[in-house]
Amino acid sequence: MEDHDTGAGAPAVGVSRASPMPPGQASPPAGRHHDRHAGPGSRHADEAGEAQHQKGKSRKRRKRRRGRKVFARDDNPAAKASAPAASAAPVSRPPEAAPSPVAPRPQHGRPPMQELPVFAALDLGTNNCRLLVAVPTRHGQFRVIDAFSRIVRLGEGLTANGRLGQAAMDRAVEALKVCGDKLRNRKIRKARLIATEACRSADNGVEFLDRVEREAGLKLEIIDRQTEARLAVSGCGSLVERDTQGVVLFDIGGGSSEIALIDLTGHRSPRLANHIVSWTSLPVGVVSLAERFGGRTVTRETFAAMVEDVAVRLKAFDGRDRLAHVLASPNFHLLGTSGTVTTLAGVHLDLERYDRRRVDGLWMDRDSVDRMVEKLVGWDFQQRVANPCIGADRADLVLAGCAILEAIRAVWPSERLRVADRGLREGILSELMADDGVWRGDGRVRA
Numbered sequence: 001m002e003d004h005d006t007g008a009g010a011p012a013v014g015v016s017r018a019s020p021m022p023p024g025q026a027s028p029p030a031g032r033h034h035d036r037h038a039g040p041g042s043r044h045a046d047e048a049g050e051a052q053h054q055k056g057k058s059r060k061r062r063k064r065r066r067g068r069k070v071f072a073r074d075d076n077p078a079a080k081a082s083a084p085a086a087s088a089a090p091v092s093r094p095p096e097a098a099p100s101p102v103a104p105r106p107q108h109g110r111p112p113m114q115e116l117p118v119f120a121a122l123d124l125g126t127n128n129c130r131l132l133v134a135v136p137t138r139h140g141q142f143r144v145i146d147a148f149s150r151i152v153r154l155g156e157g158l159t160a161n162g163r164l165g166q167a168a169m170d171r172a173v174e175a176l177k178v179c180g181d182k183l184r185n186r187k188i189r190k191a192r193l194i195a196t197e198a199c200r201s202a203d204n205g206v207e208f209l210d211r212v213e214r215e216a217g218l219k220l221e222i223i224d225r226q227t228e229a230r231l232a233v234s235g236c237g238s239l240v241e242r243d244t245q246g247v248v249l250f251d252i253g254g255g256s257s258e259i260a261l262i263d264l265t266g267h268r269s270p271r272l273a274n275h276i277v278s279w280t281s282l283p284v285g286v287v288s289l290a291e292r293f294g295g296r297t298v299t300r301e302t303f304a305a306m307v308e309d310v311a312v313r314l315k316a317f318d319g320r321d322r323l324a325h326v327l328a329s330p331n332f333h334l335l336g337t338s339g340t341v342t343t344l345a346g347v348h349l350d351l352e353r354y355d356r357r358r359v360d361g362l363w364m365d366r367d368s369v370d371r372m373v374e375k376l377v378g379w380d381f382q383q384r385v386a387n388p389c390i391g392a393d394r395a396d397l398v399l400a401g402c403a404i405l406e407a408i409r410a411v412w413p414s415e416r417l418r419v420a421d422r423g424l425r426e427g428i429l430s431e432l433m434a435d436d437g438v439w440r441g442d443g444r445v446r447a
Contacts, residue, residue, distance in 0.1 A: 117438055118145070120191035121428035122179055124220060126155035126198040126254025126287050127339075127397070129175040132425040133186060139439040140238065140270075142429055146182060150175040151393045155198040155255045159288045164202045169211070176216040184217070190436060192428045193220045196228055197255030197285065225281030228424065229258040230273045235427030236337055236420045237272040239361055240264070244333070246326035248412045251423055252338035252404050254287040254397075257310075259408065261322050271434070278319025282404075284310060286340065286397040289404065295396030296381045303377050306403035307410075314411050327412065334412060337420035339394065340401025344372045345419040346389030354389050360421035369409070369417055373402050 116135035119142070123130045133146040152171040154164060183191065199205035199222050206222070213219050223231075232251040240247055240262070247262040261278040269275060293306050314320065326332045345359045348368055364372075376384065376398060384395035433439060 117189040117436070118186055119429050119432045119436075120183055120186075120188050120193075121425040121432070122176075122183075122191070122193040122218070122220070123424045123428075124154065124172065124176070124193075124195045124199070125424075126158070126196065126256075126285055127151060127153055128254070129154075129172055129179065130425055131179045131182060132429060133182065133188075134429050136433050136438040140430070142433060146186070148175075148179055148182060150178075153254075153287065155202075155285075155287045157291075158198060158202055158255065159291045162202065163204050164198065164208050169208050172208075173212060173215050176212055176218055180216045180218050190432045192432060193218055194223045194231075194424065194428070195220045196223065196424075197253060197283070200224075201255065201283070225256065225258065226279065228256075229260045229279045229281060230276065231424045231427035231431070232258055232337055233260050233262065233273045233276060233427065234271065234430050235422045235424060236335060237430065239335060239418055239420055239422075240272055242268070243331055245329050245331040246323045247333060247335050248323065248408070248414075249335040249337065250405075250408050252336070252340045252401050253285040255283070255285040257282045257285055257404055259317075261319065263323060263326070265326060278317075278322040280314075280317045280319065282310065282313050284313060284404070286400040286404070289400035290397050293400070295400060298377070298399045300377060303399060303403055306400060307406045310404050310407035311410060314407055320411055323412070327414075330415070332414060333416040333418055334409070334414045335418045335420060336405070337423040338401065340398065340405055341417070341419045342421050343389050343394060343398055343401070344369065344376075344405075347375065347387060348372050351389055356421045359419055362419040364417045364419060366413075366415050366417075369405075373406060376402055 118133060118135055120131065120133045122132075129148075129150050129152045131146075131148040132144055134142040134144045136142050152168065152175050154168050154172045156168045157163075157165045195205070195209060199209060199220075202208070209220050209222070229251075233249055236249060245263075245265050247264070249260045249262060251258045258281050259279060260276050262272065262275045263277045264275055289306055289309070293302055293309075298306075323332070342354075342359050345362050345364065346354050348364060348371075349358060349362075351358065379387075381395055384390045384398060385392050390398055
């Protein structure tokens, strides 16, 4: 099962679809992109058609003829994207999501979609290889125009051997080749390509990235744990509401778990990451924990042992009490960004198929989380495989994720958990766009 992911044509990132949107922040409704074509080629074609038929034709008939078809020059990217299948790219090129053949009406002086700067973020983790390509929209938001996600299990066997295995590296390289083709086929203004815990901790991590550069043409950087925690926070800024006083944000990964304590009792900065008062990165994730304790057959005793293992690590976190003054506040909550919490949300909603639009931004109360964890612990491996929000690719990992979640909830008890189907890539894109200055002070996008 492909990982839970945003895809091309997804709603603008920066506003949750699973909770009421703030006034003035709603994305444009689908189906309204029908008013005019943004490319200059359509204007030239219309003028030629008008000259050909101007004698003896009424204005009304000319308008009717012009409206029958949208023309565009060959060099118009929107026209190319909407061309017939016969003129599509060669089969050897990986498929791309085509933009809508009819561009939206420009709002507030916004440049046409094909003129907007394009940014990209790639995250190679212990379990997944993920890519997002996006363009800026309203201030603090962007629209995904292409996406890729594949479970590669790069960290498979890393806990036991200390090295990346050959089969795991081969899987990752093949996925990265697809990402490389996607990036080379677009005019990217800025991109950041990162590798996390698997490459950080493996003895041959740097050697593997040299191979990636040779074979996939991509140069990845290994980021430290503090940067990883900050990017996770940056990717979730719009899910923290204005009256919030404190948040514990956690990202349960494949090889590590990042936790950031965010204090919002003072003046609110536009960047949520500026409010981090303490953070930690536990060298344990769903892959490493499942490999140590077993992921297929998990008894209640095994699950309790996994929770205790993580709890011991959290006790060593000196900054865990930095939010003690807001823990009892109704405006304190947990914010989880990982496959574990999105899976719990999907099971909670009883989805027949995972739906990011329903999951991202969802609120779950304490009792609901308790029930979902209890349900999953009570399922055997085949029952987990059969659930459409888990599937075969996650069935041996989800209980390890639940154990990490339970250890976190024990240290920072909260009545509310907000679910985020977003994370490092969204954080990278937000920071790239902010640093580039594409979101102007007047709320418009700079091309």
